[in-house]
Amino acid sequence: MKNNIIPALRLTLVSFAFFCGIYTLAVYGVSRLVPESMSFTKAKQGYYENVGQPFTGDQYFNSRPSAVNYNAAGSGGSNKGPSNPDYLAEVQARIDTFLVHNPDIRKEDIPSDLVTASGSGLDPNISVEGAVVQVKRIAQIRDINVWIFRNILRL
Amino acid sequence: MNSEILGVLLMYGMVVALAIPLGRYIGKVFNYESTWLDKLFNPLDQLFFKLSGIDPGKEMTWQQHLTALLTINVVWFILAMLVLTNMSWLPLNPDGNPSMSGDLAFNTAVSFVTNTNLQHYSGETGLSYFGQLILMLWQFISAATGIAICAVVFIAMKERTTATLGNFYSLFVRSSTRILFPLAFVVATLLAFNGTPMTLEGKDTITTLEGQEQQISRGPVAAFVAIKQLGTNGGGFYGPNSANPMENPSYFTNMIETISIMLIPIAMVFAMGFMLRRRKLALTIFAVMTIGFMLLVIPSIYLEMQGNTAISAMGIQQNRGSMEGKEVRFGAAASAYWAINTTATSNGSVNSMHDSMTPLTGMFTMLGMMINSFYGGVGVGFLNFYIFIILAVFISGLMVGRTPEFLGKKIEAKEMKIAMVIALLHPFLILVGTAISSYLYAGNPTEYAGWLANPGNHGFSEMLYEFTSSSANNGSGFEGLGDNTPFWNIACGIVMLFARYLPIIGPVAIAGILAGKKYIPESNGTLKTDTSTFGLMVFAVIAIVAALSFFPALTLGPIAEYFLMLN
Numbered sequence: 001m002k003n004n005i006i007p008a009l010r011l012t013l014v015s016f017a018f019f020c021g022i023y024t025l026a027v028y029g030v031s032r033l034v035p036e037s038m039s040f041t042k043a044k045q046g047y048y049e050n051v052g053q054p055f056t057g058d059q060y061f062n063s064r065p066s067a068v069n070y071n072a073a074g075s076g077g078s079n080k081g082p083s084n085p086d087y088l089a090e091v092q093a094r095i096d097t098f099l100v101h102n103p104d105i106r107k108e109d110i111p112s113d114l115v116t117a118s119g120s121g122l123d124p125n126i127s128v129e130g131a132v133v134q135v136k137r138i139a140q141i142r143d144i145n146v147w148i149f150r151n152i153l154r155l
Numbered sequence: 156m157n158s159e160i161l162g163v164l165l166m167y168g169m170v171v172a173l174a175i176p177l178g179r180y181i182g183k184v185f186n187y188e189s190t191w192l193d194k195l196f197n198p199l200d201q202l203f204f205k206l207s208g209i210d211p212g213k214e215m216t217w218q219q220h221l222t223a224l225l226t227i228n229v230v231w232f233i234l235a236m237l238v239l240t241n242m243s244w245l246p247l248n249p250d251g252n253p254s255m256s257g258d259l260a261f262n263t264a265v266s267f268v269t270n271t272n273l274q275h276y277s278g279e280t281g282l283s284y285f286g287q288l289i290l291m292l293w294q295f296i297s298a299a300t301g302i303a304i305c306a307v308v309f310i311a312m313k314e315r316t317t318a319t320l321g322n323f324y325s326l327f328v329r330s331s332t333r334i335l336f337p338l339a340f341v342v343a344t345l346l347a348f349n350g351t352p353m354t355l356e357g358k359d360t361i362t363t364l365e366g367q368e369q370q371i372s373r374g375p376v377a378a379f380v381a382i383k384q385l386g387t388n389g390g391g392f393y394g395p396n397s398a399n400p401m402e403n404p405s406y407f408t409n410m411i412e413t414i415s416i417m418l419i420p421i422a423m424v425f426a427m428g429f430m431l432r433r434r435k436l437a438l439t440i441f442a443v444m445t446i447g448f449m450l451l452v453i454p455s456i457y458l459e460m461q462g463n464t465a466i467s468a469m470g471i472q473q474n475r476g477s478m479e480g481k482e483v484r485f486g487a488a489a490s491a492y493w494a495i496n497t498t499a500t501s502n503g504s505v506n507s508m509h510d511s512m513t514p515l516t517g518m519f520t521m522l523g524m525m526i527n528s529f530y531g532g533v534g535v536g537f538l539n540f541y542i543f544i545i546l547a548v549f550i551s552g553l554m555v556g557r558t559p560e561f562l563g564k565k566i567e568a569k570e571m572k573i574a575m576v577i578a579l580l581h582p583f584l585i586l587v588g589t590a591i592s593s594y595l596y597a598g599n600p601t602e603y604a605g606w607l608a609n610p611g612n613h614g615f616s617e618m619l620y621e622f623t624s625s626s627a628n629n630g631s632g633f634e635g636l637g638d639n640t641p642f643w644n645i646a647c648g649i650v651m652l653f654a655r656y657l658p659i660i661g662p663v664a665i666a667g668i669l670a671g672k673k674y675i676p677e678s679n680g681t682l683k684t685d686t687s688t689f690g691l692m693v694f695a696v697i698a699i700v701a702a703l704s705f706f707p708a709l710t711l712g713p714i715a716e717y718f719l720m721l722n
Contacts, residue, residue, distance in 0.1 A: 004222060004223050004226035004227070005226055005230065006208070007207050007208055007209045007324065008223070008226050008227035008230045009230055010206060010207040010208055010209075011203070011207040011209065011227065011324065011327075011328075012227065012230055012231060012234065012296075013206075014202075014203050014206045014207050015203075015292060015295070015296055015331065016289075016292050018203075018332075018336075019291065019292050019295045019296070019331070019336070020288045020289065020291060020292050023295075023336060023339065023340065023378065024288060024291075024375055024378050026340060027340065027343040027344065027347065027353060027375075027377055027378040027381075028353055028355075028375065028378070030343075030344050030347060031344075031347040031353035031354075031377060034347055034348050038348050038349060038350065039347065039348075039350065040350050040351060040352040040353075040354075040373070040401065040404075042359070042361070046361055046362065047361050047363065047364070048361070048371060050350055050400045050401060050404045051369075051371055051400055051401065052400065053363040053364060053365070053367075053369060054363065054365060054367065055364070055365060056365065057365060060364070060365070064483070070363075070369060071369070071370065072369055072370060072371040072372060072401075073279050073280070073358055073370035073371065073372045074277060074279055074280060074372075074394065075279070075372075075393050075394055075395050075398075075399050076277070076394050076395050076634075077395055077398065077479075077480040077507075077508035077510075077511065077634070078479065078480065078508070078511065079480070079508055079510040079511060079608050079609075079633070079634045079635035080479065080480075080510070080511055080608065080609065080635070081510060081511065081608075081609035081613035081614075081616075081635070081716075082463045082465060082477070082479070082511065082512070082513050082514060082613075082716075082720065083465060083514070083609075083611070083612075083613060083716055083719065083720050084609045084610065084613065085610075087479075087609075088465050088466070088469075091466060091469065092469055095469060095471060107469075107470045107471060108470055108471065108472055109472060110471040110472060111471070111472050111473075111474065111475060112462065112463075112466055112471060112472065112473045112475060112476075112477070112478045113475060113478040113483055115471065116466075116478040116479040116480075116481075117479060117480070118398070118478075118480070118481065118482050118483070119395050119398030119480045119481055119482055119490075119505070119506065119507045119508045119511075120393075120395045120398040120399040120400060120482065121395070122399060122400050123400065123482050123483055123484075124400055124484075125482070125483035125484050126483060127475055127483055129472065129474070129475075130483075
């Protein structure tokens with residue numbers, strides 16, 4: 001055992017220099033070559049395309065519920081089990097709220113992603129069905145023809 | 156066909172297609188045959204040995220291998236403890252994150268040194284960039300430890316009588332520089348080119364369209380994610396791992412990351428075939444592992460795509476399946492596929508929240524970890540499977556009345572005893588741990604109320620999952636468990652230690668003892684180990700020894716929850 005300690009220590013230090021130093025710097029160096037359109041950079045408008053934001057106003061396509069309120073410095077999911085009664089009551093409440101804001105929508109058209117929290121709490125996407133059920137509300141508030149929206153969504 | 160299913164088939168097809176040539180390459184690396192990367196790596200390895208004062212040509216016995224392995228792991232543990240408890244004042248801490256408490260540092264140090272990467276903290280707030288980088292070192296070297304020690308077993312399985320089995324340091328350095336490093340570099344580059352951050356700047360603050368302030372954690376994510384996927388390390392740069400849209404921005408990156416999970420575990424099986432020139436044995440093992448894997452993955456994908464029955468009852472549309480804890484860009488099928496990938500191997504990073512999966516999917520993820528050898532972790536997955544082979548050889552030998560032999564070596568009482576202890580260790584650690592925690596909780600539910608995020612059977616599943624994950628050196632969790640408490644930090648730390656080192660010591664000891672025995676050439680009386688009959692036998696042993704010992708516990712958790720939800 002004794003004969004192994006010094007080589008073990010030295011090998012660890014060499015590995016540290018190589019994997020934490022050289023490997024990281026090599027990846028860092030390559031990442032500088034990434035064209036801006038493909039890399040993780042801020043858009044001109046001042047936000048990150050990949051990172052979801054909370055959209056709760058009726059004039060926006062609402063984003064998915066988030067267990068961390070879209071805090072991108074502490075992301076996380078709800079970790080609620082599928083049979084948890086409190087959780088199921090919460091989902092039911094979200095459905096009811098959605099129907100209040102979108103009175104023309106039938107309940108069976110609401111897709112589950114709009115009333116369940118994502119894994120990261122930062123999901124930047126909603127499903128196409130989730131967008132479709134919100135079109136009428138936004139069109140009314142913004143006074144835009146529904147068909148323009150439908151075109152944008154390519155339906 | 157449904158495009159979600161097609162995506163899964165594509166991922167599986169690609170990982171097998173890539174694992175075959177990689178397996179051949181790994182076989183060459185451990186046979187010390189020349190490869191086209193030698194020009195780069197021969198001088199690099201020599202530099203490693205020169206700076207460390209190691210003679211890579213010195214042959215070691217199996218005992219010397221284990222001593223070298225354990226010594227270097229002790230060194231790593233001490234170093235990890237020192238860094239984690241002093242991060243706050245060490246460099247590279249732009250966000251001013253604090254040092255860890257003693258019990259959390261113990262848990263984290265054990266977790267990364269043992270290739271588990273169980274995280275009782277959240278990466279964004281619990282670690283400085285220096286902490287992340289040092290943990291990344293273990294993602295390389297703990298994975299390389301597993302691969303190297305598996306190579307020792309391969310060497311021992313060759314047809315000859317020998318006391319020495321190569322040099323541990325040499326195999327270790329070759330695993331890290333020639334296998335893990337080039338793969339990680341390629342994957343990290345692919346990720347950086349597809350929108351994963353790679354920066355040393357701290358948090359960014361932006362204003363959202365609705366006028367709120369939003370803070371964005373960044374960091375050297377691409378480099379970290381690549382190796383945590385490849386080395387079946389798991390964990391993540393961010394709390395929710397690869398569910399986070401910075402760690403895993405698109406379906407394409409999700410494919411890369413998913414393929415990275417199983418790539419080396421599958422390649423190791425083929426590497427064995429190439430090294431020993433026993434293709435048929437490798438294919439038999441691969442077939443058994445694949446059937447087991449499919450039995451876990453197919454129902455999981457089906458169940459997640461069906462959705463949560465309690466939510467269907469509310470009358471909304473669930474075409475996309477159970478979406479709680481999942482990301483829209485991956486969908487239910489790719490999330491369920493990842494869940495089984497990450498648990499059947501000992502990876503443990505997640506791209507959706509396992510706690511929120513439907514009850515039986517939760518059970519299949521646990522079964523993946525309980526069996527822990529349907530591909531399994533890098534290197535150690537094969538070692539677990541090796542134990543099952545030894546058991547199957549012995550049992551089938553008894554059934555047909557022949558001396559149990561494996562690859563021309565007689566298996567006797569001593570080897571059998573070791574194999575049995577190792578096979579029973581895993582259920583022992585999981586069930587005893589879960590029993591103790593359930594007992595504590597049941598005795599004082601108010602004091603331990605912070606433990607469980609979900610009531611009833613699901614709460615029990617959270618505790619069962621945590622110990623299963625620790626003992627499988629997996630690292631994923633039913634994260635609703637409030638696990639950053641002294642009890643969970645220390646209990647899981649101890650379980651991880653036993654579950655990492657004993658299942659390495661056992662198979663190496665068996666292989667080492669067998670290598671020292673006289674080689675008996677195959678005859679008509681030899682039990683063939685590369686046939687489908689033998690494959691079936693191994694599968695039966697796994698089903699009986701591994702799966703059935705957990706059946707009672709699973710009945711109390713996910714199975715009960717499933718039936719209660721039917722009502």
